[in-house]
Amino acid sequence: MADFEPTIVAFCCHYCAYGAADLAGSMRLEYPTNIRVIRLPCTGKITPVFLLRAFEKGADGVYVAGCLEGDCHFIQGNLVAKPRVNYTKKLIQEVGLEPERLEMYNMSAAMGPRFAEVAREFTERIINLGPSPLNKNVKIKKEQAA
Amino acid sequence: MVVGERKPFDEITRMLEGHKKVLVLGCGGCVTVCLTGGQDEVRVLSSQLRMARDKEGNPLEIIEKTVERQCDPEYIDEVQSLVPEVDAVLSMACGAGVQFMAERYTGTPVYPALNTSFVGGSKKEGYYVERCQTCGECKLYYTAGICPIARCSKSLLNGPCGGSTKGKCEIDPEVDCGWQLIIDRLESLGQMDRYEEIMAICDWRSNRDGGPRKMIREDFQR
Numbered sequence: 001m002a003d004f005e006p007t008i009v010a011f012c013c014h015y016c017a018y019g020a021a022d023l024a025g026s027m028r029l030e031y032p033t034n035i036r037v038i039r040l041p042c043t044g045k046i047t048p049v050f051l052l053r054a055f056e057k058g059a060d061g062v063y064v065a066g067c068l069e070g071d072c073h074f075i076q077g078n079l080v081a082k083p084r085v086n087y088t089k090k091l092i093q094e095v096g097l098e099p100e101r102l103e104m105y106n107m108s109a110a111m112g113p114r115f116a117e118v119a120r121e122f123t124e125r126i127i128n129l130g131p132s133p134l135n136k137n138v139k140i141k142k143e144q145a146a
Numbered sequence: 147m148v149v150g151e152r153k154p155f156d157e158i159t160r161m162l163e164g165h166k167k168v169l170v171l172g173c174g175g176c177v178t179v180c181l182t183g184g185q186d187e188v189r190v191l192s193s194q195l196r197m198a199r200d201k202e203g204n205p206l207e208i209i210e211k212t213v214e215r216q217c218d219p220e221y222i223d224e225v226q227s228l229v230p231e232v233d234a235v236l237s238m239a240c241g242a243g244v245q246f247m248a249e250r251y252t253g254t255p256v257y258p259a260l261n262t263s264f265v266g267g268s269k270k271e272g273y274y275v276e277r278c279q280t281c282g283e284c285k286l287y288y289t290a291g292i293c294p295i296a297r298c299s300k301s302l303l304n305g306p307c308g309g310s311t312k313g314k315c316e317i318d319p320e321v322d323c324g325w326q327l328i329i330d331r332l333e334s335l336g337q338m339d340r341y342e343e344i345m346a347i348c349d350w351r352s353n354r355d356g357g358p359r360k361m362i363r364e365d366f367q368r
Contacts, residue, residue, distance in 0.1 A: 049186055052193035056200075091190065094155035095197045133201045 005139035006060035006126040008034045010119075011050065013043045015073040017065030019109030024116045031119035034126075042066075043104075044077025048088040051102060055092060058135040061126035063103045065118065071108060078106060098129055147176035147267065148240040149274045150183055150260035152191070158236070159198055161257045162206065165233040170195070170259070171225060171247065172212030173239035180274050183238035183260055185212040191238065191259060216243025222250050229254050282352030282359065288340045290331035295348070297324030303345040305329075 012018040018039050024031065036059075040046065043066030054062045064085050066078035082104055089099035103122060107114045131138040152158075162168060170192045177183025192208045199206040209228055213221045216239035229235060234255045237244040241262040248256040264276040279296045285303070286293060295301045299317045306325035309316030313326040332338050352359075 047186060049189045049193070052190055052197070056193050056197050091194055092197075095194050096201055097197070134197055 003140060004127065004131050006034050006123060006131065007036065007058065007135065007139075008061045008063070008119075008123060008126060009036050009038060009054040009059045011038050011040055011043065011046055011062070011064045013066045013073075013078070014039055014041050016067035016071070016109050017105070017107055017115065020065075020107050020111045020115035023109065023112030025112075027112045029112060029116040031116035032123040034123050035119050042072065042074045042077035043081035044072070044074055046081045046084055048084060048091055051085070051088045052091060055097060055101070055132065055134060058132065058137065060129075060132045060135055061101045061103075061122060063105060063118070063122055065105045065107060065115070068106045068108050097132060097134075100125060100129060101132065147179050147265070148242070149180045149263045149266050149276075150177045150240050151263050152182050152187070152238075153259055153261055155194060155198075158191070158257075158259055159195065162195065162234065162236065165206070167207040167209070167232045168195075169209045169211060169225065169228055169232045169235045171216065171235055171237050171239070172210075173216040173237075173243050174212055175215040175217070175239075175243075177239060177243075177260060178212075179268070181272060183240075188212055188238055191236075215239075217246050219246070219250065222247055280353075281348065281350070283349055285345065288343060288345060289328045290335055290337060290340070292324060292328045292331060294324055294328060297322070297327060299324070301348075303348060305341070 010017075012021060018037070021037055043064050046064055051062055051064075064081055066081055067073065069078060072078045085102060085104040089102050092102060093099045105118050107118070170188050172178070172185055172188035173183050174185075178185070181187065188210050192210050195206055196208060209232060211225060211228060213224050215221050216237060229251045232254065234257060235247055235251065236257050236259050237247050238259045239247070240260065241258065244256055244258045265278040265280055266274050266276040269275055277296055278293060281295050285295070294303055298306075299315050299321065300307055302325065306323055310323040310326060313323055315321040315323045329341060332341050
């Protein structure tokens with residue numbers, strides 16, 4: 001099902017990725033509307049519970065976007081998040097979801113174009129994977145359904 | 147602390163086959179410290195179980211709860227009202243907690259979600275090492291605070307075996323020779339005379355060979 005509208009949850013760090021999203025908006029950059037941004041004070045706040053709950057509630061894909069490595073506002077929050085994301089990949093694999101449905105990205109607040117690019121790349125990846133078996137409200141693209 | 151590791155997910159899902167509603171019960175003691183059985187782990191496992199069963203179109207209802215300690219009657223009494231609501235309890239405690247739950251709630255199956263691994267400590271967050279085998283005959287006085295039962299792969303009592311090479315054990319070059327550690331520390335403490343003392347054969351009756359052990363403080367009995 002390559003033509004569905006995925007629901008993607010993006011956990012974004014306040015100081016970097018969220019700033020990048022803001023900049024992408026100011027720059028009038030287009031990116032898919034599937035992304036639901038959740039702002040975190042720092043990606044170091046991420047635990048497997050957050051990520052699993054997003055999948056449990058039907059997200060087709062989830063990504064965490066933190067500052068560039070070495071540039072965390074809280075020194076190493078993004079480095080804390082990275083292994084947790086990798087660990088959660090294993091947890092979703094145990095359940096039978098593809099680990100590729102979860103990813104971690106790094107970007108600075110000045111990287112508005114990169115934010116849009118990640119949104120496009122990840123949306124494409126999830127479209128190729130198809131809807132999550134836990135998504136109860138799979139949306140087919142309007143033009144396709146019509 | 148008692149260190150536990152989560153059982154493979156497949157094994158847990160097999161245990162719960164046929165059940166529609168379960169209580170996933172965490173323990174706030176040792177397994178919270180070693181990040182395998184506390185509140186967060188209860189949430190993670192519950193999420194995984196719900197997702198796996200949802201995917202099969204066979205939903206599982208879960209009550210999530212964590213008590214202070216499952217190895218104390220007063221704390222497991224707290225779930226008295228929850229247990230009758232479920233088909234089974236999945237305990238995220240060590241083996242002692244699982245058995246305390248099973249003894250207290252005789253009419254409901256209680257399953258273990260963890261494999262109880264060893265008695266140890268944290269080197270750092272998320273890194274746990276074995277330090278005690280609860281043999282009941284502590285020899286740490288003679289061995290500079292390093293346990294020959296737990297740290298020597300062969301649990302030898304009088305010096306290293308022939309397999310010790312450059313301070314490492316023959317079972318694995320990553321493993322320190324327990325006796326090398328003992329001798330180095332005795333030397334640095336100026337207590338090598340303790341090494342000279344021949345330790346008698348270990349009285350394993352105080353270990354598991356004497357059957358299940360108990361410890362009673364008479365002054366606390368009522």
